[in-house]
Amino acid sequence: MRTEIIQVPPKGTYKWQLFSQWTDEFRQTQADHVSYIALHLAGVLDPCRAKLHKLMQHHMQQLRTASKRQAVRHERAIERLQNTMTGAAISYEQNFQLH
Numbered sequence: 001m002r003t004e005i006i007q008v009p010p011k012g013t014y015k016w017q018l019f020s021q022w023t024d025e026f027r028q029t030q031a032d033h034v035s036y037i038a039l040h041l042a043g044v045l046d047p048c049r050a051k052l053h054k055l056m057q058h059h060m061q062q063l064r065t066a067s068k069r070q071a072v073r074h075e076r077a078i079e080r081l082q083n084t085m086t087g088a089a090i091s092y093e094q095n096f097q098l099h
Contacts, residue, residue, distance in 0.1 A: 036089040048086040055081055 009015035039045040056078065063074040081087055 031088055033092055035086075036092040039086065039089045045086075045089065049090055052081060052084070052086050052090060 009019050036045075039048055059074045059077045059081070063071055063078070066074055082091070
């Protein structure tokens with residue numbers, strides 16, 4: 001099997017910006033895909049999904065009624081939940097269903 005090495009365009013050019021955007025998107029997609037497979041094979045995707053949705057609903061509800069200082073805390077909690085392995089897997093699953 002012969003593989004070709006991808007040449008990175010010169011930094012600062014338009015092609016470099018496109019390449020950088022594509023590689024970032026590829027990394028995110030691969031991470032979501034691996035997370036989804038790992039959780040699915042472990043048989044814990046459904047319980048994780050239920051817990052994630054419950055926690056997200058809780059923080060969203062608290063965010064609506066929170067003061068400005070507390071709202072920042074709930075926004076950080078939501079962001080952390082979305083960045084977990086479960087959040088990544090569910091994001092991958094939702095994007096897969098859209099296609």
